[in-house]
Amino acid sequence: MGNQVKHYDLDDFVREMTAVVEQSERDDDLVDEAEDLVGKLISDTSWLPVEKMEPDADHYARHSLYWDPQDRFEVLALVWSPGQATPIHDHDGTWGVEGVAAGRMKVTNFLKMEDVSDDVVKLRNSGVMTFNQQSTGQLLPPADCHILEQQGDKPTITIHVYGKQLRKFKIFDPLEEEETFKVRKHIVAYTEES
Numbered sequence: 001m002g003n004q005v006k007h008y009d010l011d012d013f014v015r016e017m018t019a020v021v022e023q024s025e026r027d028d029d030l031v032d033e034a035e036d037l038v039g040k041l042i043s044d045t046s047w048l049p050v051e052k053m054e055p056d057a058d059h060y061a062r063h064s065l066y067w068d069p070q071d072r073f074e075v076l077a078l079v080w081s082p083g084q085a086t087p088i089h090d091h092d093g094t095w096g097v098e099g100v101a102a103g104r105m106k107v108t109n110f111l112k113m114e115d116v117s118d119d120v121v122k123l124r125n126s127g128v129m130t131f132n133q134q135s136t137g138q139l140l141p142p143a144d145c146h147i148l149e150q151q152g153d154k155p156t157i158t159i160h161v162y163g164k165q166l167r168k169f170k171i172f173d174p175l176e177e178e179e180t181f182k183v184r185k186h187i188v189a190y191t192e193e194s
Contacts (some may be wrong), residue, residue: 008040009047010075014066017161021072022033027163030106031095034073034161038099039136042159045101048077054191055081055155059150061191067165076160080105082190088123088147088172088181094163098148099133103156105131110145110172119183123172145172 016037024030041047052063061079068074080103088110107129114122123145130151132136139146150156167188172181 004141005069007044007046010065013037013041013075014068017073017075018068020131022069023105027095029141030163031140034095034097035138038097038159038161039134042099042101042134042136044087045157048101048157053079053080053155053157055084056191057081060084060086060150060173062188064190065159071164074162074164074165076166077101078158079112080086080148080158082110082150082153082155085149086147088145088174089171089186090170091139091141091144091162092164092166093141094144095141095191096144096160096162096166097136098139098161099159100131100133101159102133103154104133104151105156105158106151107131107137107144108147108149110147111141112145112180113179116180120175120177121172121181121183123181124179175189 017034020030020033024033052065055061063077065077066075109126110123111126112121113124116122169186171186172182172183174181
């Protein structure tokens with residue numbers, strides 16, 4: 001019998017991520033460690049079930065992979081068909097780490113500059129990056145607003161880890177005045193498994 005190499009999988013990630021959230025005292029340290037773990041997780045996606053790699057023709061698919069029972073983190077697989085994108089959105093005040101498991105994504109980041117009123121904010125474009133396969137990035141409020149855009153002619157799979165179960169976020173619709181956006185709340189759901 002030959003030696004079998006055990007690949008890092010979701011169970012390994014959940015075990016190590018649980019230790020990180022139990023030991024980290026600061027979110028910036030936590031996201032650094034979480035980003036390293038996501039990098040390990042996306043280095044080999046043989047652990048990802050086929051049904052969690054299915055795209056949706058209408059919008060990106062949002063597949064739940066794990067939710068910590070104490071709501072300290074959540075792991076999702078998002079599957080993007082060619083050309084799919086998000087509007088500008090935030091992450092409901094939590095940290096996040098995202099990694100490209102397959103394909104390529106364009107990320108346009110925004111920084112929240114000012115609350116003009118309860119439903120109007122000023123956001124400034126803080127740069128555009130392209131993430132190739134096995135690339136990772138992190139989000140830490142107030143720098144947690146962005147647009148994600150799938151790139152290329154084949155589906156893209158991204159793995160997302162958030163500091164709680166992300167069931168809602170804000171979407172920012174541009175107004176006529178430069179860098180000014182109308183805020184609307186958005187409830188998100190998971191893609192139904194067939």
